[in-house]
Amino acid sequence: MHEILTFPDQLRLIDERSAAFGAAVAATPSLEVQMLTHPARTLFEHVQHVGMGRRKAAAIVAAGPANGPPEESAWGGDTGAPREREALLAWWVESVEHLQSVLREAGPDRDCWTWWADSPSPQTSGAWARRQLHEIAVHTYDIQLTEGAAEPIPETIALDGFDDCQFTLCATTVAWPHDPAIVDYHATEGRSWRLRLSPDGAQVAHLAHASDEGHVTADASARGTASDLVLFFYDRIPLDSLEFDGDRRIFDQLADWDPSV
Secondary structure, eight states, X not given: OOOOOXXXXXXXXXXXXXXXXXXXXXXXXXXXXXXXXXXXXXXXXXXXXXXXXXXXXXXXXXXXXXXXXXXXXXXXXXXXXXXXXXHHHHHHXXXXXXXXXXXXXXXXXXXOOOSOTTSSSOSBHHHHHHHHHHHHHHHHHHHHHHHTOOOOOOHHHHHHHHHHIXXXXXXXXXXXXXXXXXXXXXXXXXXXXXEEEETTEEEEEEESSTTOSTTOXXXXXXXXXXXXXXXHHTTSSOGGGSEEEEOHHHHHHHHHOOTTO
């Protein structure tokens, strides 16, 4: 049975991953070190980017139903993040606490603008909470990697995170521009997903077992821990880090495809 994290779970785990994020920032020798996963950014710039993202998400949820995101003046501030480490960490905590306060006040069902209206995921504050958890989790990995002490994304978060990747970030009605294909993903923890790519777009389904869908064989498949599947999806690790089978070109096509263009 596939379980999605509850809203209270999401808020609790946002706190947990945000604390891990701050601990990783505190452990790095310099805020001017370049990020390994984002070479164009220093650690300071990365923390500022991630913190501003949480402030923007809070403003979107606070605004409720809308035709677009709020203006930057509603969340960007005038000066950005402070450059001294202790002050920067306090700014990060403040950013997350503000996000959490807005989410708690909204509850899971407030209608909100989202950029994933074409996906099956709801356009609600609860869906924003889910997105925030998984973005913070991946960015925590980024900083841990730069520090030289990267840890896998915790299993519970990673399983929900890859589900979010598929249903929020992959599923779309935009036509797939290549030959129709079926891609299966298998987490070693026991969950599987099937992605169907066609002129009708990208449709995602859970597979209760790897042998589901009768005798329909996937054109490509990948298997790994839920953490590795998430990190592969976000281009943090290569396909060769997973067990894969079938037509490798499909994974390359997926990586290059932007349905919004």
